Amino acid sequence: MSDVATRPQADRADLHDLYQRAVQDVVAEIDFVCETWAALRNRPARLLREDFGGTANTTCEWVRRHRDNRGVAVDFDASVQDWGRIHNIARLPAEARGRVELVTADVAAPPPVTPDIVLAMNFSYYLLMDRADLLRYFRSVHASIAADGVFFLDAYGGYEAPMVLEEKRECDGFTYVWEQAAFNPIDSRMHCRIHFEFDDGSRIEGAFDYHWRLWTLPEIRELLEEAGFSKVTVYWEGTDPDTGEGDGIYRPATTGDADPGWVCYVVAEA
Numbered sequence: 001m002s003d004v005a006t007r008p009q010a011d012r013a014d015l016h017d018l019y020q021r022a023v024q025d026v027v028a029e030i031d032f033v034c035e036t037w038a039a040l041r042n043r044p045a046r047l048l049r050e051d052f053g054g055t056a057n058t059t060c061e062w063v064r065r066h067r068d069n070r071g072v073a074v075d076f077d078a079s080v081q082d083w084g085r086i087h088n089i090a091r092l093p094a095e096a097r098g099r100v101e102l103v104t105a106d107v108a109a110p111p112p113v114t115p116d117i118v119l120a121m122n123f124s125y126y127l128l129m130d131r132a133d134l135l136r137y138f139r140s141v142h143a144s145i146a147a148d149g150v151f152f153l154d155a156y157g158g159y160e161a162p163m164v165l166e167e168k169r170e171c172d173g174f175t176y177v178w179e180q181a182a183f184n185p186i187d188s189r190m191h192c193r194i195h196f197e198f199d200d201g202s203r204i205e206g207a208f209d210y211h212w213r214l215w216t217l218p219e220i221r222e223l224l225e226e227a228g229f230s231k232v233t234v235y236w237e238g239t240d241p242d243t244g245e246g247d248g249i250y251r252p253a254t255t256g257d258a259d260p261g262w263v264c265y266v267v268a269e270a
Helices: 015-022 026-040 055-063 078-086 131-143 217-226
Strands: 047-051 068-073 101-103 116-119 150-157 167-169 175-182 190-198 203-213 233-237 246-253 262-269
Touching: 015 078, 015 190, 015 203, 026 055, 026 116, 026 150, 026 262, 047 055, 047 233, 055 068, 068 078, 116 131, 116 203, 131 217, 150 203, 150 217, 203 262, 217 233, 217 262, 246 262
Parallel strands: 047 068, 047 116, 068 101, 116 150
Antiparallel strands: 150 262, 167 175, 175 190, 190 203, 233 246, 233 262
């Protein structure tokens, strides 16, 4: 048996692969984007910009959907983009690879393109912890997006959101561990971590480490409106009557449930 095969699973794991498998559902995400765009606009969207794009996983899903779709993924970390270039973009059909562009930059200083759609998913903008910085970013999106463009974000909350806790979820071949390590109620800043555990007992401690602000929906909506967006709508997840859990269907809402934990989409129209 080779030395590689006898090493702990944690030592052999690929962090970005684990993250994509445990955290992202790019098919469902792009389904929502496409369906919502079609309901709001009477023309096709062709250019999508994924901010905080990292491995460009979502951008790749976008270009798969139509031969005319193009995507730009913006992130400040070139090493993560290199991983995405090798593991995500390279797996696209040859023709589609040329329709993906990776830009290493600050998302508040985006590339000179005019996207129909801008995405900020996986709560990535929570890393902007000061009001002025988040407003600056939202204003840059509004200034760069098409005149009838749509900005898609996700958000999370609930009465367990600021709690110090650890949650585990079984995935294919490993356990995903989400830890809320600290929360300061005075400024709403928090420290969160992701760990991974494996069947052989090995563990990756602090695979991903986040210091961010737990923004509330009223704050997000007000800042988007202040940035110039004409309409901001919250899309709330429905409930499966048989299980009492979320049904994966998000609809426009003005009232949400006081759940211990929820995830929703925020849709801002230019």
